[in-house]
Amino acid sequence: MGLIRDVKVLTGGRDWRGRSRTPRSAAAHEPPEPPREFPTGWARTQVAQAARRVLQRGVLTPLTWSQTRPEVQGRERLDALKGPVVFVANHSSHLDTPLILGSIPQHLGKRVAVGAAADYFFDARWRAAVTALVFNAFPVERHRSRRLRSLAPYLLAKGWSLLLFPEGTRSEDGWMSPLRLGAAHLCVTQGVPIVPIALRGTYAAMPRGRNWPVPGRARVVVRYGTPLHPAEGEGARAFNARVGESITQLWAEEDLGWYGSLRAQARGELALPRGQQFPAASWRRTWESTRPLVGRAPRRAWRS
Amino acid sequence: MSRPGFVLEVDERTPALLMHEGEGFRLEKLPLGSRVIYPPESLPGLRDLDAQIRHALANPLGREPLHELLRPGMRLTIVFDDLSIPLPPMRTPDIRQRIIEQVLELAAANGVDDVELIAGNALHRRMTPAELKRTVGERVFRSFFPHHLRNHDAEDKANLAEIGTTRHGEVVEINKRAAESDLIVYVNVSLTAMSGGPKSVSVGLASYRSLKHHHNVHTLRHSKSFNDPPNSAMHHSYNRMAGLLGDNLNIFQIETTLNNETFPDYVGFLNKREWEWNLKDQAAYLAFKRANDLAPPKHRRQIWHRTAAPYGVTSVTAGDPIQVHEVTTRHVLRQQLTEVDGPADVGIFGLPYICPYNVNSIMNPILVMSLGLGYFFNLYRGQPIVRPGGVAIYYHPVRNEFHPVHHPSYIDFFEEVLAETTDPVAIETKFEEQFATDPWYIHLYRNSYAYHGVHPLYMWYWGAHAMEHLGDVIFVGGNRKTTQRMGFRSASTLDDALEMARERVGSSPSINYLHAPPLTMADVR
Secondary structure (H helix, E strand, C coil), rough: CHHHHHHHHCCCCCCCCCCCCCCCCCCCCCCCCCCCCCCHHHHHCHHHHHHHHHHHHHHHHHHHHHEEEEEECHHHHHHCCCCCCEECCCCCCCCCCHHHHHHHHHHHHCCEEEEHHHHHHCCHHHHHHEEEECCEEEECCCCCCCCCCCCCCHHHHHHCEECCCCCCCCCCCCCCCCCCCHHHHHHHHHCCEEEEEEEECCCCCCCCCCCCCCCCCEEEEEEEEEEECCCCCHHHHHHHHHHHHHHHHHHHHHHHHHHHHHHHHHHHCCCCCCCCCCCCCCCHHHHHHHCCCCCCCCCCCCCC | CEEEEEEEEECCCCCEEECCCCCEEEEEEECCCEEEEECCCCCCCCCHHHHHHHHHCCCCCCCCCHHCCCCCCHHHHHHECCCCCCCCCCCCCCHHHHHHHHHHHHHCCCEEEEEEEEEEECCCCCCCCHHHHHHHHHHHHHHCCCCCEEEECCHHHHHHHEEEEECCCCCEEEEHHCCCCEEEEEEECCCCCCCCCHHHHHHHHHHHHCCCCCHHHHHHHCCCCCCCHHHHHHHHHHHHHHHHHHHHEEEEEEEECCCCCCHHHHHHHCCCHHHCHHHHHHHHHHHHHHHHHHHHHHHHHHHHHCEEEEECHHHHHCCHHHHHHHHHHHHHHHHHHEEECCCCCEEEEEEECCCCCCCCHHHHHHHHHHHHHHHCCEEEECCCCEEEEEEEEEECCCCCCCCCCCCCHHHHHHHHHHCCCCHHHHHHHHHHHHHHHHHHHHHHHHCCCCCCCCHHHHHHHCHHHHHHHEEEEEEEEHHHHHHHCCCCCCEEEHHHHHHHHHHHHHCCCCEEEEECCCCCEEEEE
């Protein structure tokens, strides 16, 4: 009896191999494993590029264009531009990237890599693989929580144009946030021009939280601005301010027209559209940013 | 590298934990949330020990090298710690043997003829010739025994010398041969932070007249703890006496410290943390426990007492007693100290089969009390692991058995004194004089192998601080009558003990378990 009791006490809490789990307070401290960078080099190979062209031209762009009514303006400003460049846009929807990729002039659009949040798009391997394949995305560290070495300078050096969203995340309420310095710093140090892009109506078409555009083919506008080259001796901060002004003007062009927006900017009436005219947390912030874009009436297929 | 000590918090993953209980052990499942204080893992022992000893003797702290202190015609006395340390006794060759042999080599080389070796046994029983031989080695024993290798006799009035009186009126009286020597070389083994340093000569070679100044209830109640010398009234007294001795005698101290390799390989699981036991450890546990439980008590005791610890030596330091002891204490604490976050309502202690006074003998109930409420309770720095008014739960069978040769006065103390009172102060006032001066006990101490008549009282004082501090003392598995005689209670299981403790500490008390041996000293913040 004694032996059986001893065996029971001894084996209690141990597995069939006689191993016990280590009590929590006795477990040695293990520093968290440094994050492993998801390799994206394969997504820039010839084969992947061909696959991506098929996916983008055959699926992504037609789908986006079928669910929204995009209007692309200012594309002619890029005609004389040669890559690599950095496209910089405001960001309020998952529609932004397909709209831009689908509207970039072909001579630049062949070699575009998209900066995607490392903590969002690259946290699961399957999501990272899909994002890298479809968008040619590369991970961007936005919270500095992990010490990833940025791929951006390397990609620029290899002749890839980049699409970056310097706000760092999609807008919560459709209005813009201050632009972070990363993109401007990159362009100043690498001597690469920035192409400012303003997207209007994408928040109303597919705000945060939706995984499909709103029904009814909402009108969205992709407006390309004049490429900005960093001036000799210009710092990243000053260059970033110029980029901000340019995006602001492109944003206002929707409401004031091209010339009107230029005049307003000259008068100093424009500021980054952060919805400052509405109190913080007011319902009117979202109300205004989800207002459908007024514009030309849809062309009727059949004239009566 | 050895891992530091730590406090385990028992969770649902924690297996049953090892608990010593006299000449046996068991696995016990502790309540969730109990904290278990583990010592640092055993530190690596010194590699070339003989070279280290040679180096220490040639490069002492605050003294000239030993060979410069030795000259022809001088009187050299080598004193060594008796068999009360280390526990369990270490594997031969004993570290004392290795040191004494080197000291004697130097003495021989420098032409010293008048050499005496004395065991610093104070009021402990005399060491038998076999025990002396085991401690100092065959060669030393053969050269010096019986006339020049002997035990200290604290009752040989003709061979005691009074050195003086401290400013607190403490008489310092020690062995005359040592007092009249040109050089005393003290060879020490420091197993705990309480031993060594000022305690060595002032206690090891002292008489009752001298010992009573610090071995008393008042001093022990103000030693919190006696393992933390700066806060120990007992050590303050030792220091005063050692100061006096230092002014009058020429003492060359050699101190050593041991690691925590307390048990030999075949019971290696006793040295390991339970969740790290492999199949071999578990099989050894089952086999050893079954064999131990089934063995006749006499054989069981023999087996345990034949166990020799494969201790590694972590430091050898020689020179001025004060400077040497600072280094030694650092080494002891490095091996034993574990930081604990505050005391608990209940303290649990598993008492092993051995204490300083039952080497090759029987652990009688008084010794169980002194081991539990004295030694183990006082293994702390700062504050005890049990809060004031809390409950201490000990694991020990507390059998009513005594060694009639080694502990004769213990039997009378247990039967007569404890039947009347268990209050240390009352015992001290009423019975100390009688036990200390009883001619029969003195005769047995001097001529047989008995502990001095006053020794059981000292053991009782040893627990005076714990008795004052604790609200209740419960022995799991303890003999009901014996524990009751000593003023304690017994329970058959831990659950019962906690149930009994409920009136003091409530139904969900916090628990600290001191996981010893190997020795653990709690640094309670």
